[in-house]
Amino acid sequence: MNISPPLPKEHGSWAMLIVPLLLGLFVAPAWHGRALILLTAALGFFLTRYPLVVLVKTRKRPTADRAYLWRWAAIYGVITVLCGGWLVLMHQLVWLAVIGLFGAGLLLFNLWLVSRRQELSLPGELTGIAGLALGAPMAYYAASGQLDSTAALLGLINFLYFGGTVFYIKLKVRQQPRLPAPERVGERLVKAKACLAYQTAALTLLVALAVLRWTPLFLPLAFIPVTVKMVYGAWHWQDKKSLSLVRLGLAEIAHAVVFAGLVSVIFVS
Known part of the structure; x- marks a missing residue:
């Protein structure tokens, strides 16, 4: 049993x-x-x-x-x-x-x-x-x-952050390893358009909320590290030989810790 x-x-x-x-x-x-x-x-x-x-x-x-x-x-x-x-x-x-x-x-x-x-x-x-x-x-x-509104905002930013990881993992695991790496950087970015479009929309929303003073002014900064990761990941093509789900997972956990730390500091300050 x-x-x-x-x-x-x-x-x-x-x-x-x-x-x-x-x-x-x-x-x-x-x-x-x-x-x-x-x-x-x-x-x-x-x-x-x-x-x-x-x-x-x-x-x-x-x-x-x-x-x-x-x-x-x-x-x-x-x-x-x-x-x-x-x-x-x-x-x-x-x-x-x-x-x-x-x-x-x-x-x-x-x-x-x-x-x-x-x-x-x-x-x-x-x-x-x-x-x-x-x-x-x-x-x-x-x-x-x-x-209150802070509670709702916390739910929103967590959804926005982890929603982006869905697009990124799909890009690195299901899309890039199946295709030959384009030579031009612009072509690589186009292949990652879903991932980059999502992150752009999320950042735009957060900046708009910050401008309207519905969020802490510096809250969009908490999304900068993960945005840099996505842009770099779109440029640095993932092939089948170098794909490591463990390494990718650990990197995602590390970024989540950084995100949590930045959000905490921004709200407390």
């Missing part, structure tokens, strides 16, 4: 879980111990998705240990509901229920995409990121008891 818990194997997804939660806690104007309960609920929700995804993928496979997967999905789900319910009922954080229901809706949509083998499509990737980005306003709310 397998008793070890099923855990997501993608390191990037763990970064997408942890960074929004930590930013929400760090930027919150006050801190309450109930935030630890929120972290437990968020972890439970994150872990619930993995066995459910495997269940959907293996639904026609008779050798799949479905009882094991259902058991752990139930364990993770109960942890999520108990912790979330405690925060809503005992601490009157009623908006957590609303945000949680929205997150559950995103999860169901994502599972539907998995059933159609479209989990790696752009909608599939972005809905997953949107769900994890909700961790920032939820952590902010649980820590401070406030749900």
